[in-house]
Amino acid sequence: MSPRVVLATGRRVLLQLRGDPRTLALLLLVPCVLEALIKWVFEGTPVVFQRVGVPLVGIFPLISMFLVTSIAMLRERTTGTLERLMTMPLAKLDLLAGYGLAFAAMATLQAVLVSFLAVGLLGLEVAGSTPLVVVFAVLNAMLGMALGLFLSAFARTEFQAVQFMPAFLLPQILLCGLLVPRDQMARPLELISYLLPMTYAYDALSRVAASSMVTAEVWRDAVILLGATALSLALGAATLRRRTP
């Protein structure tokens, strides 16, 4: 791995985002608007906003980085830039780490902005530390990036890549405990939820929201998230081939 190539790649990805102000604005503003909308929708039952407000701060980056990465990677494949890079002295890990770096920066910005809005203006209560919420948001962004990278290998067109969001992320949003606490779900669904990485993202963030103690469970969730990220990255790296048919 070469720090020079990783930094150059991260910088290049950020430059591409900067060159597309509308995407940048959507990435940063949509989570804020949605967070405010949820506060407003559940005005009659404020307990709901208190329950899902914090987990959502961390789950937004997972969704946006998943989408951005799958499209960006698909473009690298279809425009031939990936093939060009593969003929150059660049390790696959350099490319992945470069994307990771750029998206971690974006996720931090996104999470800081949403937490500031939610905690500062919307009255969301976080018993634990707000910076820890941001840390989990970044972990989730990395997970979203890794999943997007891996799944983009199975998309031939951008239409397909976009459909992977409802196909792979929506079920996780339904089952992770955000809508209904998992112990109230049908037993098979609860069991399935244990296999889905977003479950641990939700769990960790709701634990941070509920208690100022960084418990062993929070650490365990973090480790599981990192493990899921590493696994998808390894699978994703395996789909980046120097030689193609």
Add this chain to the structure above:
Amino acid sequence: MAVSEAAISIRDLVVDRGGHRVLDGVSAEVAAGRITGLLGPSGCGKSTLMRSIVGVQIVASGRVDVLGLPAGSRGLRSEVGYVTQAPSVYLDLSTRQNLDYFARVLDAPDQRVAESIESVAMADSADSPVGNLSGGQRARVSLATALLSRPRVLVLDEPTVGLDPVLRGELWAGFRDLADADTTLLVSSHVMDEADHCDDIVLMRDGAILAAKAREQLLAETGADGVEQAFLRLVGAGS
């Protein structure tokens, strides 16, 4: 082309793509420090042969060596420049931003960015997004990228397609300068007239090589006045 040693050597190369045999036991050599034209109709396997030379093509059997190393070896990644037919650069970045990035990946010195932009005559629009440029301009940006590391071998897939004749002449002059500076160039084209600029010719048809020799020798042996006529004589059509 026995004058100089081979920079690229291809032995019994077989490539299948999508269930079809695209290259069927191809053997050829590309001489170092010369311009070799890879000519043949669209779909005859030129691009697949070039992909095999830069090491991004899965090959069924056979062997390709570049500068004495197996194609695609780690040691060749700064030594071989490759330009695909479709410009492979980031459309949402400017020419300069593209070249800055690839220069860092290649560990090329910073001044190479300006030099490469200059050598493809793109200095005037170096700061507009590549997506706003014309097809010919995009092709030049893609070419500039391959020049960054001053590679010893340049593999160029249809680099002059769709370009203004004046610019095409300038690019060929640039290729000649590179060859004079000991760069090996393999340039493909489906336009036989492009052969006029080449020292050696590899003529391809239907996944096989019809002839691979110095241009003068090819013309002398076929008694043709141009490479197009030589091609026709070799396939046994026309006069």
